[in-house]
Amino acid sequence: MAGVNVKSEIKPLKRVLLHRPGDELLNLTPDTLEELLFDDIPFLRVAQAEHDRFAEILRSEGVEVVYLEDLVAEVVASSKDLREQFVYQWIEEAGIRTERYKKIIHDYLEENYPDPKELVLKTMAGINLQELHVNKSDSLVDLVSDTCKLVCAPMPNLYFTRDPFAMIGNGVSLNHMYSETRNRETIYGEYVFKYHPDYKDVPLYYSRYNTFHIEGGDILNINDKVLAVGISQRTEPDAIDQLAHNVFNDPTSTIETILAFNIPNSRAFMHLDTVFTQIDTDKFTVHPGIMGPLTVFEVTSDGNQGLKVRERNEPLEHILEEYVGCPVELIPCGGGDRIAAAREQWNDGSNTLCLRPGTIVVYERNDVTNEVLREKGLNVLEMPSAELSRGRGGPRCMSMPIWRED
Structure with a gap:
């Protein structure tokens, strides 16, 4: 199974890339937390045990776990x-x-x-x-x-493997990240996608040496024809333009439309996947905070090596229904309760990893959201998260799918 194949957020996950937290967390100090993008210092031994449980859940569901290291x-x-x-x-x-x-x-x-x-x-x-x-x-x-x-300096954010690079169909975006601290992480992706025999022939849709920043948490594969990308604190519209050119001009790519979601610029809404993820053929988790005015730009090829961009201001459900091909349900984090939503959003209540339609991995600490998801018929697999959650990222952030079944 050489190469990559990720044309969906929900199709059966067969191979995933993780990084087990290591001694980089021991080099976090109160003085360097802000610089290294942490709010607190995780207890390494417990963080590793939680991460091992995450990998165990994935393997028990038939997923091959591959480690970046x-x-x-x-x-x-x-x-x-x-x-x-x-x-x-x-x-x-x-x-x-x-x-x-x-x-x-x-x-x-x-x-x-x-x-x-x-x-x-x-x-x-x-x-x-x-x-x-x-x-x-x-x-x-x-x-x-x-x-x-x-x-x-250490690279304590590495256990969030979603961000340094992102699989798009049969290609990869090797990202130029928002902060210097995290941009160093992409050296590992460069060596894997340049020299590893299983991955060196994967088409490159974005380079870590490009000027504008983009991160994997802002990239969601809706289906084989539609890609969603967040315009966020960490992804610039210029990078999305460049990505779109490369994707549309690759004859092996099946992507026809890129939806650019302009999300609020704040730490709570760091990436698109912290506010919005697909969990079933017709269901998405969503943070109530983006349900107000949300501008979506529809980017397509003009058929002549250029781009066409159209602004969409319809309700989010209408736009998603058009591209998913069926009525969709948006399930709010915290069940819509403002206090629970804010608390559980901070601990990545909307950041779920879908293993196959309707089966998702979540942090156990988000019990209000998890109960709502169960009531909606989802198969909810809970993992421990007391220490891992201190890094401000959930199960989706901690995983980079390499292969999903078509």
């Missing part, structure tokens, strides 16, 4: 030259500019992490000055630096 390790292990290239690129992208420190960090990684997977995990976790045991007597910078200083 394993795919990158397979690439790094395949060639000494590729390993060297990866290490030096990672050092450069970590902001190391002096030749002295490039050599120190390179030698440290080579001496201490000969195993490819351990090397990859270390690049995710980050490096502090204390680990390097440098001779400070010949460097003013080292003498005045705190030994706890992070020389190479």
